[in-house]
Amino acid sequence: MSVDQEGAPGFLMAALLITSVFFKSVELKPFLLPFSLQKSYDLFDRAEFYWTKTRNMKSKHGRTGRRRKEKSENGSSAAAVSKSHEDAYKQLCKWLKERGFQDDLLRPVEFPDTGRGLATTRFIQPGELLISLPVKCLLTTDTVLQSHLGEYIKSWSPPISPLLALCVFLVTERHAEDRSLWKPYLALLPETYTCPVYWEDEVLAFLPEPVKQKAVEQKAEVQEFYASSLPFFKALQPLFHEDIDDILTYDALRWAWCSVNTRTVYMKHTQKDCFSSQKDIYALAPFLDLLNHSPRVQVDAAFNAKSQCYEIRSNVGCKRYDQVFICYGPHDNQRLLLEYGFVAANNPHRSVYVTKEILLLFVPCKDKQLAKKLSLLDEHGFIENLTFGADGPSWRLLTAAKLLCLGTEEFTYWKKVLLGAIVSESNESRALQLVRKVCFHLLAETADILKEISLFRRTNKTFVNHPSLVEALRLDEMKILQTSADTLKNLHPVSP
Numbered sequence: 001m002s003v004d005q006e007g008a009p010g011f012l013m014a015a016l017l018i019t020s021v022f023f024k025s026v027e028l029k030p031f032l033l034p035f036s037l038q039k040s041y042d043l044f045d046r047a048e049f050y051w052t053k054t055r056n057m058k059s060k061h062g063r064t065g066r067r068r069k070e071k072s073e074n075g076s077s078a079a080a081v082s083k084s085h086e087d088a089y090k091q092l093c094k095w096l097k098e099r100g101f102q103d104d105l106l107r108p109v110e111f112p113d114t115g116r117g118l119a120t121t122r123f124i125q126p127g128e129l130l131i132s133l134p135v136k137c138l139l140t141t142d143t144v145l146q147s148h149l150g151e152y153i154k155s156w157s158p159p160i161s162p163l164l165a166l167c168v169f170l171v172t173e174r175h176a177e178d179r180s181l182w183k184p185y186l187a188l189l190p191e192t193y194t195c196p197v198y199w200e201d202e203v204l205a206f207l208p209e210p211v212k213q214k215a216v217e218q219k220a221e222v223q224e225f226y227a228s229s230l231p232f233f234k235a236l237q238p239l240f241h242e243d244i245d246d247i248l249t250y251d252a253l254r255w256a257w258c259s260v261n262t263r264t265v266y267m268k269h270t271q272k273d274c275f276s277s278q279k280d281i282y283a284l285a286p287f288l289d290l291l292n293h294s295p296r297v298q299v300d301a302a303f304n305a306k307s308q309c310y311e312i313r314s315n316v317g318c319k320r321y322d323q324v325f326i327c328y329g330p331h332d333n334q335r336l337l338l339e340y341g342f343v344a345a346n347n348p349h350r351s352v353y354v355t356k357e358i359l360l361l362f363v364p365c366k367d368k369q370l371a372k373k374l375s376l377l378d379e380h381g382f383i384e385n386l387t388f389g390a391d392g393p394s395w396r397l398l399t400a401a402k403l404l405c406l407g408t409e410e411f412t413y414w415k416k417v418l419l420g421a422i423v424s425e426s427n428e429s430r431a432l433q434l435v436r437k438v439c440f441h442l443l444a445e446t447a448d449i450l451k452e453i454s455l456f457r458r459t460n461k462t463f464v465n466h467p468s469l470v471e472a473l474r475l476d477e478m479k480i481l482q483t484s485a486d487t488l489k490n491l492h493p494v495s496p
């Protein structure tokens with residue numbers, strides 16, 4: 001586990017993060033496993049989400065009062081609205097029932113803070129099975145191969161990826177409307193997504209540097225995904241009366257890509273010859289994919305080969321009517337925004353990233369050992385993932401600063417520094433000074449960007465959602481930096 005996400009004094013945080021070691025999903029491309037559900041950790045967060053009834057609570061004190069105050073501070077005092085009476089949800093329930101899934105425990109609800117999610121209808125015991133979705137309800141590459149697309153995929157060379165197969169299936173089934181067997185599910189998928197692949201370039205420009213680059217790359221990746229798939233799309237023309245170019249458009253493929261990226265659960269399938277070597281690990285899980293993320297919950301989730309169901313078990317209980325959450329992974333807010341298009345309030349994994357370029361603004365360029373120091377940092381993996389976190393500067397950031405601040409005569413101790421040893425009080429002091437300067441620089445930069453975003457929002461009324469998302473991220477980063485600045489004020493150099 002990287003020590004990076006823990007602030008220097010954050011040993012409590014280390015305990016909280018222990019679970020992240022077991023996230024097999026981290027080896028994989030993040031978008032494959034939004035739910036990180038190989039062995040996932042879901043949770044129920046009882047503290048944050050309320051039904052209308054909780055708004056009537058009188059006490060302002062104690063835990064309930066505090067929660068209520070936090071909620072109103074977050075502007076989330078509006079009521080949650082049940083969706084289960086709506087026709088589209090009734091259709092979905094009927095469709096699921098025909099496939100062997102019946103559920104009395106969870107209900108779709110529109111929550112003021114998180115949007116649509118699932119709430120319980122009764123108290124849930126810790127360890128209780130929360131959902132058990134039969135394989136018949138899952139949309140996988142097997143589903144695609146059994147459809148009219150199957151023979152086209154099997155005869156196409158070079159083989160397409162499992163991801164493309166799922167995306168084409170989603171687009172063509174959505175196009176089929178009433179003729180699709182999956183209509184009740186497709187009808188409830190979002191029409192659009194808030195992920196940065198949908199963002200205008202002007203809004204992307206407001207993102208902090210590391211995530212901005214990733215978002216630009218992701219946009220390019222989706223464009224390339226579309227361009228390289230065109231010959232295969234053309235081959236599907238015999239299946240449609242309409243021009244295939246009007247069905248499998250860039251917009252449609254981007255929508256499908258985001259549907260897979262933000263909604264699939266991990267399910268390993270045996271590799272099939274008709275697909276490329278890209279891992280086949282996705283399953284779209286109707287109804288189950290209405291579960292929102294909380295970084296503070298824990299669950300076990302996996303496909304149960306015995307029951308032939310995708311199961312999620314809660315490790316903690318959940319009060320009646322509360323929203324049920326799962327955990328998509330121990331992601332910071334930049335990652336949540338990039339992969340899922342939202343920012344989580346009070347995310348314990350939140351971080352502000354410090355790039356090499358920013359560090360270099362405050363390191364004396366006349367230091368003759370600077371090039372060597374940078375290459376040592378690079379070699380030992382200390383150039384990436386330098387962060388300020390919820391508890392202050394990370395150990396990795398402080399360590400990188402200490403190495404950069406070694407005096408000429410101290411340079412031979414660089415290894416000791418990387419192992420966490422204290423070389424001298426003056427080195428400690430210079431490193432703290434460097435980190436303080438970086439923190440104040442980022443604070444000033446973030447404040448400037450926030451002003452720019454605010455101006456942009458006033459003058460560009462057409463871009464509604466995306467600027468407010470980047471603003472939420474920047475505001476969160478501002479809080480982290482302010483806490484870090486306070487922490488740094490109280491940190492004093494330690495003698496060896």
Ligand SMILES: C[S@@+](CC[C@H](N)C(=O)[O-])C[C@H]1O[C@@H](n2cnc3c(N)ncnc32)[C@H](O)[C@@H]1O
Pocket residue numbers: 113114115116117190194262263289290291292293294339340341342343344
């Ligand atoms: C698997 S879906 C969950 C259900 C989704 N809310 C819906 O209405 O279909 C994942 C998406 O839900 C939203 N989401 C999940 N957790 C959230 C949270 N804690 N706050 C806000 N949005 C969240 C994000 O848009 C994310 O891409």
